[in-house]
Amino acid sequence: MKHIISALVQNKPGVLAHVAGMFAARAFNIDSLAVGRTDDPALSRMTIVVLGDDKVVEQVRKQLEKIIDVVKVQDFSLKDVIAHDLMLMCVHMPPEKRHEILALVEMFKAKVVDIGQKFVMVELANSEDKLEAFIDACRPYGIKNMVRTGTVAMGRLSQPNAPEGQ
């Protein structure tokens, strides 16, 4: 089962290596890992999607908390969280398919960010399900290239474990 773990960490060199190394050393599986700044320049946020049963994820959380430079760890179950992934995708777009593809873009609330003679570059930020559905919808036209950030997440405001300061 997938779990989304959100870790507030010190924004220092070596912290990412420490977290990634701990996952490798303890044989935990990372599905995705996204790191970025927070509103506090001293802190970064790591969002880690982990595969494993509850027992494994519990260990992941505890082992993360043991790392001195990890300040706070939250384990979101999938229902009480906004979890988004950002994707850029280049899709083959011959003139005769332009309408179909742009209709798909519209339908998925994606955005055209660049356009070339044969390809269109589309940006979509949404839940993983939506991204997968969009990929499936675009596949018949020919996907040239695709890049994803990995999931970032925040607890819903109605939930007790909503992120600090929200």
Place this chain on the structure above:
Amino acid sequence: MKKPTCSPQGDSAQNQSALPIKTGAEIIVDTLIEQGVDTMFGYLGGVVLPLFDKLYDAPINFIIPRHEQGGAHMADGYARASGKVGCVVATSGPGACNLVTGIANAMMDSVPIVCLTGQVRTDLIGNDAFQEADTTGITRPITKHNVIVKDVKELQQSIREAFYIAKTGRPGPVLIDIPVDVEVAKCQMTPFDGVNLAGYKPQAKGHHRQIKMAAEAINKSERPVLYVGGGVITANASDELRALAQKANVPVTTTLLGLGAYDQMRPESLDMLGMHGTAYANYAVQECDLLIAVGARFDDRVTGKLKTFAPSARFIHIDIDPASISKNVNVQIPVVGDAKYILGEMTKEVQHKDRKAWFDKIADWKKCFPLKYDTKSPNIKPQYVIEQLWEATKDNAIIVTGVGQHQMWTSQFYKHSRPRHFITSGGLGTMGFGLPAAIGAQAAKPDALVIDIDGDSSFNMTMGEICTAVQYELPVKVCIINNGYMGMVRQWQELFYGKRYSKSSLKNPEFAAVAEAFGAVGMTVDKKSEVKSAIAKMLKEKKPCVVDFKVEREENVWPMVAMGKSLHEMDGLDIFESMA
């Protein structure tokens, strides 16, 4: 959120303007002294010369090992014997790399040490400079915390944080990597105003509701067992453990690292459990209805086959490290916190219970399956040497070991009764640990009798440190249980590889002659009749002393729970019966 987590000892912040400007090297020395360091270990090298220049006239007892690994083990032995933080210094590159085994050893056994390593100049880092290694990268998985200090302004607080992290919570090694230019750069000293780390709040006390639940479970239990690890010794909680065990009337078994936490001379002691534990400890664990783990981590050498470990028991787990709980077994009553506090509180809640049937059963096992060896053999049995050592020293000695058969026999046949008097490499199983750790323990306790019971192969790995013992007049005693094999490896080859003793026998030097050449006293004992007198002579010796006991070569450690077997499926018990 910015509340200090440990109380300041120095001046208040108002005096800051009065504090002097000093170099990084001076700051290191001053801060080490501020943190209570009076003894340290370490080896010189290019990038730590500014630091060693300041150590030249510092009021610190400094011991130079013959190899940095020895220095790390010495700091480890020092910390375990004294309960203080051990401190070791090494230069960059090879110096730092040589510390690695010692750091990993301290990590596995939760020993508080602070390692200072030199690093190449900040502007050279990443350029493959001479004696450059990515020390923080290499040691990240084997330290509780590490940091490279690239700005002298952060140096003093980093050292304070290192000591705080090393000794609080579940202790462990902390490494500070210091580039040489930071050692010579200058900045103003800062007053010690405590340590506050956002991501590190070691939980000191246990939750009262959990403590109450645990006590109630003990009160209800018919067949409880206390399973005690090194955490009780780390927490200085032996007195509280004894009070609890005696008030509630619960038998006690310890892990290898827990030996000394409970007096083995007491009738309710079950001695050590696990792979080479006693039959009565292992049977008691397998049949108990409540297992109370304190400062222990359900290691595979303790549990045997996990699925059938203590099959009818509920588990209470008291540990300061939340990550230890429910890592290997599912625990019904976890209590996270300081063992000293928790055991003390639990003792108030427990009631005395007779449990006659349970203690009768245990007495029966003790009678049927005591630890045994062939006492009538004309040869020197390794167990005999260790029994004689115990007879001669009782609980007056700090016993240190290497790793292997001799370590297991020492855990079985020496009666450990006091905390911090048995020092051994448990988690990592580091051969060569014994002698340097004994030197560290002797440095911590100059008046104590420190005996390293070592194996010939273990001793071979680090015996150059005899020279260190001689130089610093640290009168450690080394008793080599010399069977001319890597004994435990040979035992496994005998049992599991059809007696094919592949590469497990080395040509040893004459250890006594080596010891003499180093300036220590050397003795060789090859007759059983000479064992007692040799021990007596060794104990009178004021100098470091190496006694080479040529023991029976192919003796095995029994009982034994083979890998993958359940704890009650011990081999070697029939051997005991045939000797009865």
